[in-house]
Amino acid sequence: MKRMRIALAKGRLAEKSVNLFIEAGYQLPDDIFTSRKLIFQAVDDELELILVKAADVPCYVEYGAADMGIVGKDTLLEAGRSLYEVLDLNFGRCKFALAGPPGREESPGYQRIATKYPNFAREYFNEKGQPIEIIQLTGSIELAPLTGLAELILDIVESGRTLRENGLVIYQEICSLSARLVVNRVSMKTRRREINEVIGRLRDRVERGGFLC
Amino acid sequence: MSAFVEGVRDMLPVEVAERKWLYQRFREVFGQSGYREIVTPTLESLELYAGTETFFLKERMFKVVDETGQILVLKPDVTMPIARLAATQYVEIPKPWKLSYISTAYLANGGKSGQMKEKTQAGVEMMGLGGYLADVEVIGLLIKILQKVGITNPLIDIGWANLVEEIFTNLKLEAEAKRELRYLIEEKNIQQIQAQMVNWDLLSSEREIITRLPELFGDPEEVLKGLKELNLGCRARAVVREMEEIYQCLQQMGLDQYIVFDPVMVTNLGYYTGIIFKAYVPGYAEVIASGGRYDGLTQRFGHAEPAVGFAIEVERLLGCLCQFKIGHVKKADGILCVISEQNEFVSGYRLSQILDSRGVQVELYTGAEWEEYAKFHQVNYIVHWSETGLQVRDMKLRKRVDFLGDLAELAQKVIDYMGRAER
Numbered sequence: 129m130k131r132m133r134i135a136l137a138k139g140r141l142a143e144k145s146v147n148l149f150i151e152a153g154y155q156l157p158d159d160i161f162t163s164r165k166l167i168f169q170a171v172d173d174e175l176e177l178i179l180v181k182a183a184d185v186p187c188y189v190e191y192g193a194a195d196m197g198i199v200g201k202d203t204l205l206e207a208g209r210s211l212y213e214v215l216d217l218n219f220g221r222c223k224f225a226l227a228g229p230p231g232r233e234e235s236p237g238y239q240r241i242a243t244k245y246p247n248f249a250r251e252y253f254n255e256k257g258q259p260i261e262i263i264q265l266t267g268s269i270e271l272a273p274l275t276g277l278a279e280l281i282l283d284i285v286e287s288g289r290t291l292r293e294n295g296l297v298i299y300q301e302i303c304s305l306s307a308r309l310v311v312n313r314v315s316m317k318t319r320r321r322e323i324n325e326v327i328g329r330l331r332d333r334v335e336r337g338g339f340l341c
Numbered sequence: 342m343s344a345f346v347e348g349v350r351d352m353l354p355v356e357v358a359e360r361k362w363l364y365q366r367f368r369e370v371f372g373q374s375g376y377r378e379i380v381t382p383t384l385e386s387l388e389l390y391a392g393t394e395t396f397f398l399k400e401r402m403f404k405v406v407d408e409t410g411q412i413l414v415l416k417p418d419v420t421m422p423i424a425r426l427a428a429t430q431y432v433e434i435p436k437p438w439k440l441s442y443i444s445t446a447y448l449a450n451g452g453k454s455g456q457m458k459e460k461t462q463a464g465v466e467m468m469g470l471g472g473y474l475a476d477v478e479v480i481g482l483l484i485k486i487l488q489k490v491g492i493t494n495p496l497i498d499i500g501w502a503n504l505v506e507e508i509f510t511n512l513k514l515e516a517e518a519k520r521e522l523r524y525l526i527e528e529k530n531i532q533q534i535q536a537q538m539v540n541w542d543l544l545s546s547e548r549e550i551i552t553r554l555p556e557l558f559g560d561p562e563e564v565l566k567g568l569k570e571l572n573l574g575c576r577a578r579a580v581v582r583e584m585e586e587i588y589q590c591l592q593q594m595g596l597d598q599y600i601v602f603d604p605v606m607v608t609n610l611g612y613y614t615g616i617i618f619k620a621y622v623p624g625y626a627e628v629i630a631s632g633g634r635y636d637g638l639t640q641r642f643g644h645a646e647p648a649v650g651f652a653i654e655v656e657r658l659l660g661c662l663c664q665f666k667i668g669h670v671k672k673a674d675g676i677l678c679v680i681s682e683q684n685e686f687v688s689g690y691r692l693s694q695i696l697d698s699r700g701v702q703v704e705l706y707t708g709a710e711w712e713e714y715a716k717f718h719q720v721n722y723i724v725h726w727s728e729t730g731l732q733v734r735d736m737k738l739r740k741r742v743d744f745l746g747d748l749a750e751l752a753q754k755v756i757d758y759m760g761r762a763e764r
Contacts, residue, residue, distance in 0.1 A: 192626015
């Protein structure tokens with residue numbers, strides 16, 4: 129059987145994910161953050177980590193190109209893929225929130241909303257029965273209300289500092305988010321023993337707490 | 342306008358050859374077990390799918406309007422038309438009705454690229470027979486056909502439609518909370534269940550049930566043991582007993598090594614009423630076949646019969662065979678008979694008739710670039726007329742041999758030569 133492959137979201141989450149694996153007792157190559165390679169094999173365990181763009185993690189796992197993945201709940205909610213979500217890793221904590229300029233919260237009627245999460249936003253407002261126009265951006269969402277591109281934004285908020293420094297306030301917190309361990313639906317059945325071992329080791333480390341957040 | 346349609350594709354000869362081999366095995370194995378092949382139309386009435394919106398999304402069906410203004414659909418599945426066929430045309434025929442099919446189904450992919458809009462399904466339906474032995478027979482047949490095409494170690498994951506809903510009936514939860522819980526259990530998201538449970542007014546035995554359910558899957562004996570330990574209602578207990586009977590039967594048949602259980606498995610086909618199952622191959626990440634019992638379906642067409650069946654997703658099976666490099670089609674030894682002058686054609690035609698009657702494939706070639714042609718199609722033997730008679734070029738051994746005689750003698754000499762060369 130080929131090695132278990134785990135997809136990590138590149139960026140801040142990858143660093144924390146790698147640390148989690150190391151603290152859970154996995155031996156990973158030293159060059160994992162300096163090399164430009166995208167595939168890394170654990171030394172003692174039949175395990176392989178791949179680094180992919182965060183938004184692609186759910187796709188890799190759903191199609192089984194990776195057996196497991198670590199990715200933010202925000203990305204999972206947006207991607208809407210069919211996966212098993214087995215563990216809250218408790219790091220990368222943040223919130224989905226609606227924000228905009230102060231004092232305009234109650235402005236009625238039709239609104240334009242800028243976001244990196246169009247699917248999630250559409251579902252959220254559909255459920256509330258609120259008609260909106262979604263403007264999909266890929267970064268610097270805070271600029272949208274400042275430049276008149278949109279009235280409000282739906283984005284992830286960690287400390288709220290970016291919002292504050294751009295003169296925006298949170299209108300409403302929608303839900304809490306954090307990094308999650310997800311598993312491909314078929315791998316869960318065909319590689320149960322190996323997957324349970326990974327889940328068990330990561331869960332033990334997460335439950336001891338300490339290094340994360 | 343683009344000449345290409347996303348989600349459909351052409352099949353080239355190599356794939357078609359592999360498919361033909363697969364289809365022959367399906368027909369052999371299904372036929373041997375008494376499943377008679379039927380074909381239902383590509384076009385069905387939209388009415389056929391009325392009331393099935395929960396499992397066939399109308400907007401994903403391809404619709405066409407006929408000359409009378411009736412809306413037709415390209416069949417999005419095969420089981421529904423077969424239920425219609427059976428309930429209307431089989432009523433007088435002794436039961437069970439065992440039917441098999443190889444068919445195309447059409448479904449829009451909802452904008453998800455990568456998903457095909459046209460897929461091939463091969464499967465069986467056994468109608469008019471309830472009881473777990475019919476379920477076991479069909480599962481046995483699925484294992485047999487998968488092994489026959491080269492999947493030595495299939496894994497059949499068995500669950501039960503609505504078992505979770507059955508377990509939920511007595512929980513004092515709002516419908517919304519039940520829906521959320523169902524989703525979380527399906528997602529095996531134990532942490533979120535525990536977090537949510539604080540808000541719900543449940544007995545401790547009920548809490549135990551809903552926290553243990555997501556982990557109860559895998560080894561059938563452990564799953565059955567776990568389910569029996571839970572404080573379930575009497576209908577859920579009856580399901581557990583039936584699952585146990587099925588497992589014991591499969592065990593006695595020597596098939597238990599291929600079986601795992603997942604009692605909370607869901608399927609997006611809402612017509613299932615009893616056992617449901619999916620087939621996996623270790624190392625391949627997609628479901629290659631699925632099936633189950635659907636006792637209520639023929640009722641829709643005026644004649645209620647119990648029924649159970651499965652469908653193999655042929656494109657996924659082909660993908661799986663390709664990934665594991667399980668290829669079946671070998672190039673047969675054939676001859677290319679090159680005709681370079683018009684007057685050679687009739688002799689070539691006659692020679693090919695003689696060889697053909699002796700079981701040797703001959704292809705006549707009247708084009709100008711026979712060397713490239715033979716090379717591309719990997720033809721081993723080329724014959725052409727020479728000044729003195731017939732020349733055979735052996736492409737494998739890279740040699741030429743000349744033969745003399747009338748057509749019957751030449752044919753015999755070619756066959757003798759091929760026989761020697763193969764040794």
